Amino acid sequence: MESEKRSIERGALSRLVEQWLSQGKRVLAPMHSGDKVDFAWVTSLDDVSLDHVQTVQSPKTAVFPRVEELFSFRSADGRVEVRERDLGALPEIVVLGLRPCDAAAMAALGAIFNWDAPDRLFSARLARTTLVTIACSRADEHCFCTSVGGGPGAVAGSDILLTDMGQGAYLAEIVSAKGREAARAAGPLFAPAPGMDKESRLATVAKAFSPDAIAAALERMFDAGGFWEEQSRRCVGCGACAYVCPTCACFDIQDEGGISGQRLRCWDSCGFGLFTLHTSGHNPRWLQSQRWRQRLMHKFAYMPERQQALGCVGCGRCSRACPVDMNILEHLRAVAEAKP
């Protein structure tokens, strides 16, 4: 279905944020914090950064928080009582100012969480989250959305896509049913958009590789140990790449509180040695190079094969956050050019 085109002025957008907050919705948006820009819960459009290329973290915290309770349990008189989360009590969230790559990432997260059995908590959070994306007018050397099926003005995954048309006016493309409902609730804050064309406002992101070629190359490279060691020698094995990634979904389960407490789901990373360490002491991925291979394989080979979805949206956050400059675009080019 073709997106409906409307427009919204900055002043109206500001009132829309107030409206969301007055309806009890939480608004997650990019905010300046020191010399960084990152997602935070905002109380006004004035808090929101509109001039950055990309945030440090992705907005995945809206649907997959870094720590969340799955259920609680109570043990008394030899019986254990398990209390499920009240999914209806989850907050309604509007994510404002995420990028088109972040919106596309929600489908990749869904492909993982709902792969074999549906993840009720993730799905309930996603159902209560509205994505009001802002298209990219600027990109940097780490952006590669166009290589993985996205684009600086792509609508896929967004409920509403805003494009800054200059002079305080935004083109608003109403993309989904949820977006139409949000626009209906906003009433006259959205106006007609006569003759607005976003193309000239969008950043240019050159295509850097073909994901099919990467997948085909990776299929032959599992045993190319020397290649992976060469590629990952400077990797120090932290989880920064995974934690800022909009599609990384690995988690760890922790119980807290003894015999009465909560079961928590916490972010985890396949880059950690502990991630695959067996109780016996054996670790099938005992070297960082094997864990780096896993990171690329999972996103560019296993997910396309198993979930028919790419595990990367080209946001470039991992490259920007890496303390030792592991530049994923460069590593993907090396995979494409490798002669195993």
Place this chain on the structure above:
Amino acid sequence: MNALREKARELLAAKTVQVVIGYGRGSGGSARAVFMRAPAQAAELIFDATCLQNLAVYLMKPEVRKLGKAALVATPAALRTILQLAAENQVADNSLLALAPVGEDIMPLATFAAIEAHVAAADHDLSAAEGAELGKFAAMGLEERRRFWEEQFSRCLKCYACRAACPLCYCTRCTVECNQPQWIPVPAHDLGNLEWNVMRAMHLAGRCVNCGDCSRACPVGIPLYLLNQKLISDVSSVFQARSGMAARSDNAMSTFKPNDPEDFIR
């Protein structure tokens, strides 16, 4: 830079070392660690103001260790790290060659004694700006300080980039990974973050050489260096000790001495 490249080329050609761990050009004009194993690669080495990472972190990495004897392009902080690692029996004397850039020149330091002499002659005090920032932090009242760190740690993701970037965080099993008993809560909630960051700071007290890599690595910009610098200053005033200055030294926080002036330990 030419002296560095020439020295690296010579060391690799003569097979004095099997690998030169240095800096090369990275993304967007930054520097990144490179591992040169052939004389021809030496031409890609750089050394300038962008070369900040403490390369001594790689001395503990199995994939780097297995390459053989290394020459390491060492900033003053990396030299202090080597001495601290030596004091903790993690590197052996004559097992590596430190290449210390001095102006346009390069000074090869083959022994701990040579590194000690080089380090002793240098100034390791905080810059005026660093000192002022630490002074501001140290002057905070208890409540103010608690609020400051609660706010900072609320952003911690527990990605452990601080630990991974730290050359002195080399434990094969970190306390946060011990779960029988569970000392530190794993979840990145307020208590877990507070305990993790305080534990890490305390485990580095008397050991940290103030290279700053934990803070540079932190994706959300937590000023971890303030904790480390405060502890360095406390250890210095309480124990008259400074880490990273000598290859044989007692660890201020874990050395028992019968003549310890503190009564509580007896």
